[in-house]
Amino acid sequence: MSDRYLELVNSSVGSAVASRVGLPRPAKLRRFADDAPILPGPALLGSTAGRVPAALKKLVTSAGVEVLDSIDKLSTGERVAAAVLDARSIATPGDLAALRAFLAPAVKALAPSGRVIVLGVPADGADVRVDATRQALDGIVRSLAKELRAGATANLLWVADDASLGAALRFFLSGRSAYVDGQPLLLGPGVAPAPKDWTRPLTGKTALVTGAARGIGAAIAGVLARDGANVIAADLTQAGEALAKVANRIGGTALHLDVAAADAPQRLIDHLGAQTSGLDILVHNAGITRDKLMANMKPEQWDSVIAVNLESQLTINAALLASDQLNDQSRTVSLSSTTGFSGNRGQTNYGATKAGVIGLVRSSAAAFAAHGNGTINAVAPGFIDTDMTAKMPLATREVARRLSSLQQAGLPVDVAEAVSWLASPGAGGVTGQVLRVCGQNLVGA
Numbered sequence: 001m002s003d004r005y006l007e008l009v010n011s012s013v014g015s016a017v018a019s020r021v022g023l024p025r026p027a028k029l030r031r032f033a034d035d036a037p038i039l040p041g042p043a044l045l046g047s048t049a050g051r052v053p054a055a056l057k058k059l060v061t062s063a064g065v066e067v068l069d070s071i072d073k074l075s076t077g078e079r080v081a082a083a084v085l086d087a088r089s090i091a092t093p094g095d096l097a098a099l100r101a102f103l104a105p106a107v108k109a110l111a112p113s114g115r116v117i118v119l120g121v122p123a124d125g126a127d128v129r130v131d132a133t134r135q136a137l138d139g140i141v142r143s144l145a146k147e148l149r150a151g152a153t154a155n156l157l158w159v160a161d162d163a164s165l166g167a168a169l170r171f172f173l174s175g176r177s178a179y180v181d182g183q184p185l186l187l188g189p190g191v192a193p194a195p196k197d198w199t200r201p202l203t204g205k206t207a208l209v210t211g212a213a214r215g216i217g218a219a220i221a222g223v224l225a226r227d228g229a230n231v232i233a234a235d236l237t238q239a240g241e242a243l244a245k246v247a248n249r250i251g252g253t254a255l256h257l258d259v260a261a262a263d264a265p266q267r268l269i270d271h272l273g274a275q276t277s278g279l280d281i282l283v284h285n286a287g288i289t290r291d292k293l294m295a296n297m298k299p300e301q302w303d304s305v306i307a308v309n310l311e312s313q314l315t316i317n318a319a320l321l322a323s324d325q326l327n328d329q330s331r332t333v334s335l336s337s338t339t340g341f342s343g344n345r346g347q348t349n350y351g352a353t354k355a356g357v358i359g360l361v362r363s364s365a366a367a368f369a370a371h372g373n374g375t376i377n378a379v380a381p382g383f384i385d386t387d388m389t390a391k392m393p394l395a396t397r398e399v400a401r402r403l404s405s406l407q408q409a410g411l412p413v414d415v416a417e418a419v420s421w422l423a424s425p426g427a428g429g430v431t432g433q434v435l436r437v438c439g440q441n442l443v444g445a
Helices: 004-009 012-021 054-061 093-108 128-147 165-173 215-226 237-250 264-275 299-321 348-370 394-402 412-422
Strands: 043-047 080-086 110-120 153-159 184-187 206-210 230-235 253-256 279-284 326-335 375-381 434-437
Touching: 004 012, 043 054, 043 093, 054 080, 054 165, 080 093, 080 165, 093 110, 093 128, 110 128, 110 165, 128 153, 153 165, 165 184, 165 412, 206 215, 215 230, 215 237, 215 279, 215 412, 230 237, 237 253, 253 264, 264 299, 279 299, 299 326, 299 348, 326 348, 326 412, 348 375, 375 412, 412 434
Parallel strands: 043 080, 080 110, 110 153, 153 184, 206 230, 206 279, 230 253, 279 326, 326 375, 375 434
Antiparallel strands: none
8 A cells, every 4th residue: 555645745736745745754665676776875883992893894795885085085065974983892881982983974964765883882780871872872862763853763782792793783783674763683593593594584494374364465476476485375265366376476385374264273284294304494474354442342352462463483492302303493473563562442352362472472482592592573663554454543543654754554564574673594693583674663552
């Protein structure tokens, strides 16, 4: 579904009118395109320690990005496509001034759809002064993200280990992260091999996506296939025609599966055993809504949402971990929602499941790591333009679109890009985490 307002204010006439009367002017976001570079211009690198570590510079340049070590080296009128600041050396509140010194001029020189990435070290409880200073980065990045305009984003990487830093930089600098804004993410230790081909990092992997017949699920299946995976698209029998179209379009296979059925885990394991050499990527996307105020919530409305959105993930995960059908270095990604953080009126059942998914991935990380260095994470979409949101009243939909820092809704492909990155080999140091794809918005907050 197109955003007509966004199209209007990005036309020559509409832009002039919006500017004159002070209307929101959301920008067209830079998203992934075949053969496009990770960045359309140079990246400015800086460090609170003074000198940029050679290892960091190498990670950025190896992605095909031109690096500048000083903003003074910009030509007149030239802008930077990204600003990356290594703030891992900070230890006292006074050290935070170095962030202002780097970011203030960098932001002024930032191109449309630019990227700001700050690297920090997570608090470890060893020294309260150091921990307080490190945590301040979170407030700086979240606030800066709300100040940026023209589709630019800012994100924070807590680097406890360098294993996934290269893959993370490629994702957050690129158009794949277009709708990820104001987010902190922890990079820990793990097995995170670089793919042979960064443009198709999932080559040779077998992936299963539930709820794949339409919307976000279909987009996830498509992006995983684009990135090289052999995709099994699963959904209800009733969605058979739509599911077949998705499977045919991406060159995958279709599987009729009711994830809430008692026999679903065993049916899935039997299918994997007969048709594959094991599962590498599992995406729990299947979900339903049965919205009612708590006072009017019927038992069946409550029970069905819990069964599909949460209980099914628990039972399928347990069955796979106990089987021989989950390959080493597997990647499991569950779909949560910003409602799981903020709640939403009329969605106590749905909010329960999406918060439950957050608890599920955090608690399951150790079990998946023990099963051949696997990972499990969640992606929490915010307001995404889908067939479902198209049925909302116009005024409600427009308000929801403009509430994010990017002043627009996300697209299903934005969620799919985040899922595909977390499913990639290089993301092996990210586990038990929740990545919000919401344009820095919490629906219902």
